[in-house]
């Protein structure tokens with residue numbers, strides 16, 4: 176206890192356990208995200224920036240402000256500060272292999288009449304996931320002529336959605352990518368330490384980026400053929416995961432696919448999907 180109270184004294188802002196519990200409650204209500212008890216330092220670090228920006232002198236005043244009627248824009252920043260956005264191009268590569276070899280040919284056969292294909296990257300973070308989907312699509316079906324194929328990419332965090340839409344990345348982000356792929360889809364902007372690349376507009380034209388909280392109503396009409404929701408439900412409790420998987424089943428075509436993250440599973444959470452491979456599911460009829 177001594178160590179903890181000394182840490183508190185060293186802190187720039189007064190941050191009590193009650194404040195921490197209020198943050199947890201607010202984040203759960205707003206975003207469905209369950210922060211465990213061990214995240215106290217993370218919360219302090221991330222929200223301290225918000226207190227500084229507004230010149231609040233302690234957490235309880237900041238949290239009171241979040242309850243006020245004009246706190247809407249700050250509530251967005253509060254959520255943005257607490258999301259975890261770790262991602263990478265072609266993360267969990269077996270999903271993209273399966274997309275190229277199985278999902279795309281099978282989905283094209285299914286939609287031979289209406290030629291309409293819809294994919295959704297739910298929790299797209301800074302865009303590496305939907306751009307990886309778009310690269311896979313364009314490399315597998317170079318001519319999309321006469322196909323109406325669109326990728327919806329959404330995230331709760333408005334900052335990452337903006338960054339994803341812009342499609343600019345530090346050059347190191349594509350270092351591990353095969354040369355041919357990198358040269359084809361990325362264009363260098365600026366050189367030296369701050370070197371950046373921008374994604375080819377042909378990829379951007381396939382994707383619609385939107386801010387969307389998965390806990391709220393979804394404005395989309397029509398069904399999806401494939402949903403990537405990877406490394407997102409890990410932040411939700413089981414009850415929230417169960418509801419979300421049910422909503423995914425509602426919005427997928429029968430036979431449509433759901434890919435989840437490497438440490439996630441659907442065990443005892445839904446009987447509307449069959450497991451077809453490592454973290455890959457298919458909606459049952």
Ligand SMILES: C[S@@+](CC[C@H](N)C(=O)[O-])C[C@H]1O[C@@H](n2cnc3c(N)ncnc32)[C@H](O)[C@@H]1O
Pocket residue numbers: 206207208258259260261262263266297298299300301304329330331332335387388389390404405406407410436
């Ligand atoms: C760790 S990233 C995963 C990014 C990508 N799917 C991947 O696997 O590389 C998790 C993302 O889920 C988003 N997220 C968390 N809660 C959400 C919610 N309620 N609605 C929508 N997105 C959410 C976060 O903002 C974050 O960008």
